[in-house]
Amino acid sequence: MNEEFPPEYGPKWSDQRVERMLGALVCAVVGLLLAMIVTVFVRAWPSFSHNGLAWFGPGGSVDEQLNAIFLSGQGGAEYIYTFHGWPLIWSTILITGGAVLIALFSALFVAVFIVEFAPEWMSNVLQPVVRFLASVPSVIYGLLGVLVLVPFIGNHLVSEEQKASVAGVISLSGYSLLAAIVVLTTMIAPLMVSIFTDGLRAVKPGWLEGSLALGVNRWRTTWKIGVRTARPAIVAGTVLASARAIGEAVMLAMISGSVGFAPNPADGLIFIFEPSRPLAPTIVKNIDQLSSPPANATLFAIAAVLLFSATLFSLTGYVARRSMRKYGTA
């Protein structure tokens, strides 16, 4: 190697080699994702193939089924795969859906506030607050939920008559849909706010000025022009937050109640106090059962459902964000 030239000019760091090395690394990352998808679905296959579409349907107690599946893998007996996951799926839908709806509403208002209406000092306070709320580990949210919110709901919001009315079916101790939705909303709303503010900031000022020049007030201009133009960002933020919400395992394992029970809205308002357990926490709670082959397949089947829906959400978000580029600045 010639002393006068730094090493990156030598053949070792030639452009072609660097490009090929980086390309190989990128291919490895892509390959890893593909391997993950294939592995999860291959492992999940026995559970899906034994149950067919009934996997997603109701029927019997999920917790008993999970237990039977686990035990059948311990002895030499034939494996049992029967699993009807509806209570878990329904709980996931209720908790994720509820949290995403509330978070969407509040995040939209907060984002509009930060970008357009808050006084300078207020938006300077709100932005770090949003960033902080987004970065608090989920286990801390879970801990505060389980030690503060759950006892509060159990002691003050649920009346004794309500507890007695469902005493034979399920116990209302505060571990509830309500607690899960409240905490999950706090976790995902900041994510939405940060994506929404980016979208709102990218709206071309000329469009807003045009509306203002026509005498439309600032509030209506923001909602009719700003928010509408930023729609792709709103879609993107919402689906990305949904992907996060659907995969939230540890916090929900702590406060959702960990009972394979499907809260029934037909019961009236009491159903928001009923415990349940979504899909992701089911994996956390049953993680010791991985050594039993049929339980392993069942847990991977749950993971496959999560993987499929989360990937669907995040790719939708990606497509929505790409379409933002047609507005130029984003």
Add this chain to the structure above:
Amino acid sequence: MLLLKEDKAAVEGSATWALSDRVGLAICWALGLLFCAIAVAIVAYLFVKGISYLDLSMLTTPASAGFSQAESGGFSDALLGTLIVAVLAISIALPTGVATAIWLVEYGRPAALARITESTIEAIAGIPSIVLALFGTVIFSSTALGFLSRSSEGVVFGRSFFAASAMLSLVALPLVVASTREGLNSIPRHVREASYAVGKTKAATVRRILLPSSRPQVATGAMLGLGRIIGDTAIIIVLLGATQNFAPVEDAPFPLDYLRGAGTTLTNFVYEASPTGNLNQPEKAYAAAFVLLLMVLALNGAVDVVHRRARKVGTWSS
């Protein structure tokens, strides 16, 4: 929306608006204040609880079995475990993420592969960490990777600091990639052309010009990634701990025996010490959560400092 704040106030206040519009603005204020109140409540509550329960000896004594909270030691192993996991995982995620970002911005051919890579990174960002953890149990229990964790008589245990860190690096990877890309994209084209014009190769330009000037964004990405790594619990529960102490393997030299063994981190400790976990010692859970929150706050502060410093240095003129 480029209207300056003072211009907006000069244009119109809310006094002339219809009632429904003013109600909307009130909702804005209410929700904004609610966000602040939640953040203040979380910090204040954990500070009060943390300071009253945290004993400095907890940071230096490992957890031990005991009947009451006074007997069961501290969480020094968890604290060290968090640091080990953070260092290992970010040292995988940072080079991989920066390299991926460089390839995407500076090379990016064939275009189809670039698009696939972009969506791969997006997909990885959306994958629940519990799914990553389950995938980890498959690859790290395979005999080929058995040397990374404890194994006895051909059965690979599959739980180790290596396994957990490798999967946690995937959690941080998308953040590093996104932030580095942002940095590289903000450098105008003429800077690269100037570098080529004095005879630098593309690789040399990346190393000598582009990476140094996007250092703030790389650092931001790394710190955001670190925040996610130390905050993740699902991967730790599945791939690292079932224990509150280090469990080094016997047949390896010093650092490797611990890294190949199982262990714990602060998040896992908080989970297990909460009323739903196996230990049920809420006072220590508060103390550990307080330490964890301090780490998160420190990382947030560091991101702010980097941002402010980068803004002071200024951007490229175009």
